[in-house]
Amino acid sequence: MSKIIYTKTDEAPALATRSLLPIVQSFVKSSGINIETKDISLAARILAVFPDFLTEDQRVPDDLAILGELAKKPEANIVKLPNISASIPQLKSAIKELQEKGFNIPDYPNEAENDTDKDIKARYDKIKGSAVNPVLREGNSDRRAPKAVKNYAKKNPHSMGAWSSDSKTHVATMSNGDFAHNEKSVTLPNANTIKITHTDANGNTTTLKDNLALLKGEIIDATVMNKKALVSFLDKQVADARDKGILFSLHMKGTMMKVSDPIIFGHAVKAFFKDVFSKHGATLEELGVNVNSGLGNLLERIQELPEAKRTEIEADIDATYKNGPGVAMVNSDKGITNLHVPSDVIIDASMPAMIRTSGQMWNAEGKLQDTKAVIPDSSYAGIYAATIDFCKENGAFDPTTMGTVPNVGLMAQKAEEYGSHDKTFEIPSNGTVKVIDASGEVLMQHDVEEGDIWRMCQTKDAPIQDWVKLAVTRARASKTPAVFWLDENRAHDAELIKKVNTYLKDHDTSGLDLRILSPIEATKFTCARIVKGEDTISVSGNVLRDYLTDLFPILEVGTSAKMLSIVPLMNGGGLFETGAGGSAPKHVQQLLEENHLRWDSLGEFLALAVSLDHFGEVNNNEKAKVLGEALDDATDKLLENRKGPSRKAGELDNRGSHFYLAMYWAQELASQNKDEALKTEFTPIAKQLADNEAIIIKELNDIQGKPTNIGGYYEPNESLINSVMRPSSTFNSILN
Numbered sequence: 259m260s261k262i263i264y265t266k267t268d269e270a271p272a273l274a275t276r277s278l279l280p281i282v283q284s285f286v287k288s289s290g291i292n293i294e295t296k297d298i299s300l301a302a303r304i305l306a307v308f309p310d311f312l313t314e315d316q317r318v319p320d321d322l323a324i325l326g327e328l329a330k331k332p333e334a335n336i337v338k339l340p341n342i343s344a345s346i347p348q349l350k351s352a353i354k355e356l357q358e359k360g361f362n363i364p365d366y367p368n369e370a371e372n373d374t375d376k377d378i379k380a381r382y383d384k385i386k387g388s389a390v391n392p393v394l395r396e397g398n399s400d401r402r403a404p405k406a407v408k409n410y411a412k413k414n415p416h417s418m419g420a421w422s423s424d425s426k427t428h429v430a431t432m433s434n435g436d437f438a439h440n441e442k443s444v445t446l447p448n449a450n451t452i453k454i455t456h457t458d459a460n461g462n463t464t465t466l467k468d469n470l471a472l473l474k475g476e477i478i479d480a481t482v483m484n485k486k487a488l489v490s491f492l493d494k495q496v497a498d499a500r501d502k503g504i505l506f507s508l509h510m511k512g513t514m515m516k517v518s519d520p521i522i523f524g525h526a527v528k529a530f531f532k533d534v535f536s537k538h539g540a541t542l543e544e545l546g547v548n549v550n551s552g553l554g555n556l557l558e559r560i561q562e563l564p565e566a567k568r569t570e571i572e573a574d575i576d577a578t579y580k581n582g583p584g585v586a587m588v589n590s591d592k593g594i595t596n597l598h599v600p601s602d603v604i605i606d607a608s609m610p611a612m613i614r615t616s617g618q619m620w621n622a623e624g625k626l627q628d629t630k631a632v633i634p635d636s637s638y639a640g641i642y643a644a645t646i647d648f649c650k651e652n653g654a655f656d657p658t659t660m661g662t663v664p665n666v667g668l669m670a671q672k673a674e675e676y677g678s679h680d681k682t683f684e685i686p687s688n689g690t691v692k693v694i695d696a697s698g699e700v701l702m703q704h705d706v707e708e709g710d711i712w713r714m715c716q717t718k719d720a721p722i723q724d725w726v727k728l729a730v731t732r733a734r735a736s737k738t739p740a741v742f743w744l745d746e747n748r749a750h751d752a753e754l755i756k757k758v759n760t761y762l763k764d765h766d767t768s769g770l771d772l773r774i775l776s777p778i779e780a781t782k783f784t785c786a787r788i789v790k791g792e793d794t795i796s797v798s799g800n801v802l803r804d805y806l807t808d809l810f811p812i813l814e815v816g817t818s819a820k821m822l823s824i825v826p827l828m829n830g831g832g833l834f835e836t837g838a839g840g841s842a843p844k845h846v847q848q849l850l851e852e853n854h855l856r857w858d859s860l861g862e863f864l865a866l867a868v869s870l871d872h873f874g875e876v877n878n879n880e881k882a883k884v885l886g887e888a889l890d891d892a893t894d895k896l897l898e899n900r901k902g903p904s905r906k907a908g909e910l911d912n913r914g915s916h917f918y919l920a921m922y923w924a925q926e927l928a929s930q931n932k933d934e935a936l937k938t939e940f941t942p943i944a945k946q947l948a949d950n951e952a953i954i955i956k957e958l959n960d961i962q963g964k965p966t967n968i969g970g971y972y973e974p975n976e977s978l979i980n981s982v983m984r985p986s987s988t989f990n991s992i993l994n
């Protein structure tokens with residue numbers, strides 16, 4: 259039987275699910291719609307790959323693998339909430355929590371010397387970083403702010419820090435030796451099988467990757483980040499931040515670029531704490547400090563040292579803080595810097611948040627200060643530089659008048675950089691890396707040096723065709739100009755542009771305003787339009803999809819959680835992502851401290867409505883369509899009546915906003931005339947909810963302001979989390 263899959267994930271969205279899902283299930287029950295959950299939380303994904311370490315009753319199915327298969331079938335209808343893309347520190351603390359709960363899973367091996375450790379490490383490495391989305395995304399991405407959301411933001415603008423033309427904030431990026439400058443790209447005329455080899459200075463060849471099957475028409479590109487150029491760039495930036503008296507901050511995507519970016523992160527930590535590493539390098543190495551996991555790893559490992567040595571290193575770290583530039587803080591109260599944990603500063607969210615805050619970040623005193631935003635690779639850094647320049651010249655954007663920037667993103671089948679991990683290598687020694695095809699022809703090659711990061715990306719042809727079609731469809735449906743953000747001077751983009759021009763001919767583009775502009779030109783073009791209130795669709799590759807669907811929503815509507823985020827799967831199914839942002843770890847903290855959850859489930863409401871509509875369409879279930887439409891109307895009403903969660907304890911939170919959604923949804927179902935049975939069913943429910951509004955809201959607000967306990971972070975206790983998230987007995991009994 260056909261069904262909707264709702265994903266159980268982590269942190270704030272997982273908390274919200276415990277409150278929202280029972281409501282949704284009780285609303286759709288009578289309409290022949292089955293909503294099933296699949297657990298793709300970090301904890302469940304860990305348990306799923308270690309059955310041999312667990313007792314029979316501790317074992318869990320590999321729900322992610324099941325969903326990955328489902329995503330390739332026409333019947334797929336998946337509502338996907340944000341999940342943790344774990345950095346090594348997050349992975350380790352999840353492992354620790356599970357072990358403490360009696361799951362006998364192995365530790366994460368820092369070094370894998372024997373076969374057992376290698377096997378364990380390989381299993382964990384599959385879970386690490388962005389490991390869920392790439393499996394489910396068998397389609398391209400269509401993200402936009404629905405009209406109601408946009409109108410709400412225009413009437414109720416979020417705060418927006420002013421920009422001044424003398425702001426010292428700027429983006430620093432490399433001008434040579436980086437991925438952007440070293441890129442080579444080819445399109446395969448025929449299917450082929452390739453290998454990647456490294457030949458050292460003595461002529462010894464190692465195969466880095468073998469038997470990689472490629473399809474006809476696939477674009478492949480290869481590039482390398484030169485370590486020496488990177489280190490010298492980072493050194494200069496630390497010195498320059500100090501000279502200019504601004505904060506040093508690094509912006510990376512260590513979660514989605516899980517192999518390359520932690521290495522770059524590590525180099526930045528070393529550059530910032532250069533003196534500490536030149537003085538204590540040997541000790542730190544012996545301790546097994548891994549700076550790719552951030553400064554936090556160093557601080558933790560040195561606790562194992564004898565006190566005298568530890569104090570000496572800590573004093574040198576303090577001296578760096580004193581003599582060097584200030585470093586941007588993630589949490590100044592707790593002394594957590596931008597360099598502590600790679601998963602704490604994720605570029606798609608961190609740069610827009612900074613741009614929204616007058617271009618400033620928090621310093622060690624908890625005050626806002628101008629910052630140098632270091633984005634080493636220059637492939638995409640220019641879009642932030644151009645946005646910042648625009649704000650310096652024109653002042654901050656105005657949410658009450660600004661236009662909107664929907665995105666159509668190429669992402670299916672692990673397109674571009676976000677699928678490159680299994681083809682990314684930290685080079686062991688000077689030499690040459692070659693991509694060689696089945697006939698022995700060298701397709702691409704680079705001279706490399708020890709420590710360089712070499713990588714290859716793949717972009718298959720079918721996803722490109724689908725993406726071009728989606729762009730044309732969206733431009734037509736929204737009657738909005740669409741810009742392909744592609745740079746003819748970049749090797750990969752030049753190949754892609756040829757295909758775009760070819761595949762556009764397959765569609766009726768008459769009357770549409772379609773252009774191809776380099777990312778920097780596209781930023782300028784788009785910014786100039788949004789300030790005039792004009793809308794512009796961005797049609798972009800995978801990385802820019804990620805960046806732009808946080809950047810513009812955060813500026814326009816305050817958060818990317820309010821985005822409608824649809825992935826029309828290439829085989830006909832639907833993947834409905836909720837919002838475009840992450841799992842908001844800070845929100846969990848607030849729940850634990852004050853029993854207030856400020857997570858806004860608007861993204862879930864929007865995703866569910868389209869999921870229900872899709873269900874109705876595919877299964878000829880008119881009730882599902884009525885439910886979806888009513889849910890959308892209820893969401894509009896919720897926005898109109900400002901029943902989203904507040905940030906302050908004692909006021910309406912996530913749970914309260916779910917009550918209002920339920921009440922409005924019931925009211926919409928009671929007032930519609932398309933389905934009599936639903937009308938009859940929901941008329942008394944709507945009345946009961948309205949009659950008990952005051953009691954329910956009191957029950958939901960009274961429990962706030964005190965700490966609460968859900969029995970775990972990664973693997974919370976089901977009965978505790980359910981009772982925390984469903985505290986109103988009046989509301990629960992009406993739902994039952």
Ligand SMILES: NC(=O)C1=CN([C@@H]2O[C@H](COP(=O)(O)OP(=O)(O)OC[C@H]3O[C@@H](n4cnc5c(N)ncnc54)[C@H](OP(=O)(O)O)[C@@H]3O)[C@@H](O)[C@H]2O)C=CC1
Pocket residue numbers: 339340341342343344391513601602604607608817818819837838839840841842843844845856857858859
């Ligand atoms: N699709 C996915 O599965 C994604 C997963 N992630 C993962 O999420 C984690 C955290 O990522 P991070 O980059 O910090 O981004 P988040 O989007 O989780 O958080 C950034 C900030 O955005 C605000 N925010 C985000 N969502 C909501 C919401 N629904 N309601 C209200 N406010 C919201 C919060 O601001 P405030 O604190 O001011 O309230 C939050 O602290 C990481 O593990 C990351 O890998 C990240 C992106 C997407």
Ligand SMILES: O=C(O)CCC(=O)C(=O)O
Pocket residue numbers: 343387388389390391392513514606803804807838839
């Ligand atoms: O998969 C992830 O880690 C993050 C996804 C993300 O940021 C996005 O798709 O916008």
Ligand SMILES: [Mg+2]
Pocket residue numbers: 606804805808838839
């Ligand atoms: Mg993103």
